[in-house]
Amino acid sequence: MTIHAVRTASDAKDLPATEWAAAQPAQLSLTPVPLEAQPNAYIRTTWADRAYGTVQEVRVAATCDDGRFHVRLEWEDPAAEEGEFGDAAAVFFPADTDAPAHTIGADGHPVTLWYWRSTNSAAQVVEASGPGVFRPVAVTGATSVGVVSALSGGRWSVVFNGPLSLLEPARKLGVVVWNGTNEERAGLAAVTAAWVPVELPD
Amino acid sequence: MTSVLRPEEGSRGQVAMVFDLNKCMGCQTCSVACKVLWTREEGEKHQWWMTVNTQPGSGTPKDWETMGGGVERGGKPLPGHQPTRADFGGGWDFNYQEVFYGGKGSSVHLRPEENGATSWGMNWDEDQGGGEWPNSFYFYLPRLCNHCTRPVCAEACPNGSMYKRREDGIVLRDEDMCMGFRFCMEACPYKKIYFNYARNVAQHCIFCFPRLERGVAPACARQCPGRLAFVGMLEDQEGPIHRLVHEWRVALPLHAEYGTGPNIFYVPPLSPYRLHEDMTIDYETPRIPPAYLESLFGPNVHAALATLKQELDTVRQGGTSEILDTLIAYKWQSLFGPFTVDPGELDGNAVPVALTTKPT
Numbered sequence: 001m002t003i004h005a006v007r008t009a010s011d012a013k014d015l016p017a018t019e020w021a022a023a024q025p026a027q028l029s030l031t032p033v034p035l036e037a038q039p040n041a042y043i044r045t046t047w048a049d050r051a052y053g054t055v056q057e058v059r060v061a062a063t064c065d066d067g068r069f070h071v072r073l074e075w076e077d078p079a080a081e082e083g084e085f086g087d088a089a090a091v092f093f094p095a096d097t098d099a100p101a102h103t104i105g106a107d108g109h110p111v112t113l114w115y116w117r118s119t120n121s122a123a124q125v126v127e128a129s130g131p132g133v134f135r136p137v138a139v140t141g142a143t144s145v146g147v148v149s150a151l152s153g154g155r156w157s158v159v160f161n162g163p164l165s166l167l168e169p170a171r172k173l174g175v176v177v178w179n180g181t182n183e184e185r186a187g188l189a190a191v192t193a194a195w196v197p198v199e200l201p202d
Numbered sequence: 203m204t205s206v207l208r209p210e211e212g213s214r215g216q217v218a219m220v221f222d223l224n225k226c227m228g229c230q231t232c233s234v235a236c237k238v239l240w241t242r243e244e245g246e247k248h249q250w251w252m253t254v255n256t257q258p259g260s261g262t263p264k265d266w267e268t269m270g271g272g273v274e275r276g277g278k279p280l281p282g283h284q285p286t287r288a289d290f291g292g293g294w295d296f297n298y299q300e301v302f303y304g305g306k307g308s309s310v311h312l313r314p315e316e317n318g319a320t321s322w323g324m325n326w327d328e329d330q331g332g333g334e335w336p337n338s339f340y341f342y343l344p345r346l347c348n349h350c351t352r353p354v355c356a357e358a359c360p361n362g363s364m365y366k367r368r369e370d371g372i373v374l375r376d377e378d379m380c381m382g383f384r385f386c387m388e389a390c391p392y393k394k395i396y397f398n399y400a401r402n403v404a405q406h407c408i409f410c411f412p413r414l415e416r417g418v419a420p421a422c423a424r425q426c427p428g429r430l431a432f433v434g435m436l437e438d439q440e441g442p443i444h445r446l447v448h449e450w451r452v453a454l455p456l457h458a459e460y461g462t463g464p465n466i467f468y469v470p471p472l473s474p475y476r477l478h479e480d481m482t483i484d485y486e487t488p489r490i491p492p493a494y495l496e497s498l499f500g501p502n503v504h505a506a507l508a509t510l511k512q513e514l515d516t517v518r519q520g521g522t523s524e525i526l527d528t529l530i531a532y533k534w535q536s537l538f539g540p541f542t543v544d545p546g547e548l549d550g551n552a553v554p555v556a557l558t559t560k561p562t
Contacts, residue, residue, distance in 0.1 A: 042358035042389050046281040084286070085384075120402065126381075132360030134381050186360040186383045 001026050003173070005062035005069070007201040020072060025061040030177060030190035033131045037103040038187050043132070053190035055177040058089075064200060067142070069164040071114075071173070078154040079181040086119035087151075088178040088185070089158050094170050094195070095127065101174040101195045104128045104187065111174070112137070114160045116147045118180065123147035123160060131187020171198050206356035208365040216351065216371035217409060218436040218443050219423065220453045221344050222469040222529050224510075225430035228342035230254055230325065232422035232431070236346075239421045240408070245400030248293025250324045251407035252422045254344045258332040258494060261343075262324045263289035263393050272354060272391030272460035279354055282388040290396065291322030332494070336481065339489045341471040343498075344431070345456070346422065347394045347407035349373045351463030355406075358389035370435070371465065372409045380404055391460035417543035424538070424545070429531045434539030436465060441539045442528050443467070450525050452506045454499040469529065470495050470503050472510060 003026045008019040032053025038044045059074040071091050090113040092101075098109045105111035105128040113126040113134070123145045125137045139145065145162035167173065172195040178184040236252035255261040263269075263285035271282025294314035301312050314320050331340025349366075353373045356364035363379035364386055366372070375386075382402035387395045395406040410420035418424070423431035434441040446453040446469065453467035473490035475483050495503045513523040528536070535542045 039360045040357055042279040042354065042385060043360065045279050046388070084284070132381075132383065134361050135379060136381070186381070186385070 001028060001196060003060055003062050003071075003196055003198045005064050005198055005200050008063045008065050008070070019063055020061060023061040023063050023072070025059045025072075025074070026196070028058050028060055028175060028192055028196060030056055030058055030175070031102070031193045033103060033176075033187050033189050033191050037131050039130055039133050043187065047188060052179075052182060052184050052188040054179045054182050054184070055190045058175050058177055060091075060175060060196070062198060064164050067164055068161050069167050070159060070161045072157065072159045073175060073177070074155060074157045075177055076154060077151065077156050077179070077181075079179075082118055082180040083183055085178070085180045085183060085185045086117050087156060087180040088115070088117040089156070090115040090126070090176045091160055092128065092174045092176065093166050094172065097170075102191060102193045104131050104174070104176060104189075104191060105133070106130050107133075112166060113176070114145045114147070114162050116149060116158050116160065118149065118151075123162075125162075131189070132185075134186070167198060168200070170195075171200060172196060173198055206353055206359075206362075206365050208367055214369050216436045216465055217349065217414065218434065218447070218465040218467065219346075219420075220432040220443050220446050220467045220469065222430040222432075223341055223343065223471040224469060224529075225428040226254070226342040226344060227428055228254055228256065228328070229427065231425050231427055232344055233324070235421040235425035236407070239410070241405075245398035246396075246405070247295075248287065248290050249396040249398070249405060250292070251394070251396075251405075252344065252346045253324050254342050255325065256328050256331055256340050257343045257498070258340070259327040259330060261345075262291075262322075262326075264291065264322045264326075265289075266393035267457070269393055270391065271389050271393075272462055273352065274461065277461075279358065279389060280391075282391065284384050284387045285393050287397075287399070288322065290324070291320075291326065292324050294320060333489070336477045337489055339473060341473075341490065343456075343468070344422070345392065345394065346466065347373060347409070348392055348456070348462065348464030348466045349407075349409055351465065352461070354389040354391070354462050355386035355395060358385040359383075360385065370409075370411075370414065372411050372414075373406075374408055374411070375404065375406070377401075377403045377405070391457065391462060392464070413545065414541060416548055417541055418545045418548070419538040419541040429534060429537060432531075432537050432539075433541050438539060442536065443539070446525075446528065450509060451502065452509050452525060454502055454506055456498060458500050468499060469510070470499050470506055472507060472514075 006022045061072045063070045073089050092111045092113040095112045096109040099105050099111045107129050110127050110129045115124045115126045125139045126134045127137050128134050147160050149158045174192045176189045176191045178189045233252045241249040253262050269283040272280050333339045353366050364375045380403040395404050398405050419433045423433045432442050434443045447467050453469050455464045473488045476487040478484050513525045517523050531537050
């Protein structure tokens with residue numbers, strides 16, 4: 001499965017945007033982040049007999065302009081309540097050539113997340129070295145990340161926009177979704193089990 | 203598992219406190235001293251890092267002793283419940299504007315603005331206690347973070363934003379790193395960690411470390427008018443804490459069975475005797491049921507109380523007691539070991555240690 005990004009002349013971050021019509025979405029399967037990869041005994045013990053990573057599919061579309069990459073995530077969320085932690089999602093990129101996708105990075109092999117939570121209006125940039133091993137990164141100006149989200153008819157739509165330069169070296173990304181109703185947070189999430197190639201327009 | 207000790211393995215010492223419950227009058231001066239100093243910012247209105255509750259009672263957060271967490275005997279972490287905002291209660295906004303400045307002072311009552319949310323607070327069940335008249339009883343229990351020897355809160359943190367600092371064993375959190383995942387709140391069996399919904403970070407007692415670093419005792423202890431709070435290093439063999447805890451064994455941890463090695467200790471409360479139905483005194487039975495005290499302070503509470511009674515008898519018979527002299531604390535300086543500096547005498551221009559920076 002490849003995500004084919006289309007070029008847009010204008011900012012495509014707003015919802016709905018006509019620019020998205022040309023972007024063919026890719027349907028990606030998600031899988032729970034492995035329990036054995038969770039970062040500590042408390043989480044591994046308390047979630048050993050409890051299902052997490054309950055969102056199974058996400059639809060991903062992408063556009064870009066000269067300097068910015070826009071990626072839209074959509075998934076079904078029929079639950080009326082988001083719970084204490086809220087729903088959340090992230091798109092992430094390798095910050096190291098050996099960074100694994102299925103564990104959201106690893107010790108010494110980090111990834112960079114564009115991280116959105118329904119309880120926050122802004123997106124965060126986070127360096128991850130494993131499931132939930134997140135470190136917020138301060139960003140300004142051209143490296144900043146924006147997000148727009150909407151929940152309508154039991155379906156989340158979240159659009160990130162950030163620097164294209166982050167995607168360009170490896171041209172691949174991963175996606176994480178947290179189901180707040182199930183108290184999912186940190187490494188307790190559904191993730192793309194492998195990197196997803198992104199094809200950029202000429 | 204990655205060590206939670208920072209900046210490196212091993213601890214040079216452990217700061218600790220002893221509260222003599224026989225002197226606590228539930229005045230909440232400690233709670234307010236802490237509140238005024240540390241939790242007046244956005245998202246902190248419901249936070250009371252220091253609390254005093256009436257025992258027996260549901261405490262704060264409500265029914266915290268039933269919320270799990272801690273470790274079992276084999277060292278395995280136990281699942282815990284994350285106390286909610288409602289479990290803590292309190293932190294209400296009042297209609298001051300309407301009553302005092304809105305011209306409705308004679309027609310509108312002062313009331314919390316969140317209707318229906320006033321079902322619990324940090325000291326909600328004050329003085330209710332237990333037992334039936336004429337044998338009703340209660341005592342006060344001050345509580346703060348126990349800065350545990352095994353801080354399960356820090357162990358449960360996925361990104362290492364919590365740590366136990368090596369120089370004095372204080373458990374801290376780098377708020378710039380905290381992602382608000384709240385595993386710490388689940389894992390802490392004492393439920394002394396709060397969540398700041400405005401800033402999306404967990405927060406808890408920092409043992410007033412910026413004061414401590416400059417030789418000043420924590421605000422809760424320093425402000426206590428009953429002189430019941432001792433502060434010092436647990437390893438200081440000449441200090442009152444070591445002697446009360448390890449030598450005389452009259453100060454005990456709260457719920458040691460939670461397995462985290464708390465470093466706040468309590469001298470258990472003595473109590474008057476029960477009354478028979480004909481109102482004569484039952485000299486065999488203390489008013490506070492020993493089994494209840496054992497449920498809080500463990501089986502060693504009986505020996506601790508026996509020691510205290512023996513010391514009282516000695517003094518009543520004209521003898522002297524080093525234990526009682528220590529607990530009386532004739533001079534307040536004797537409470538605080540190396541932390542007797544007057545905060546009013548500090549250089550106001552001195553640069554305080556950054557509150558939220560994790561040592562590397």
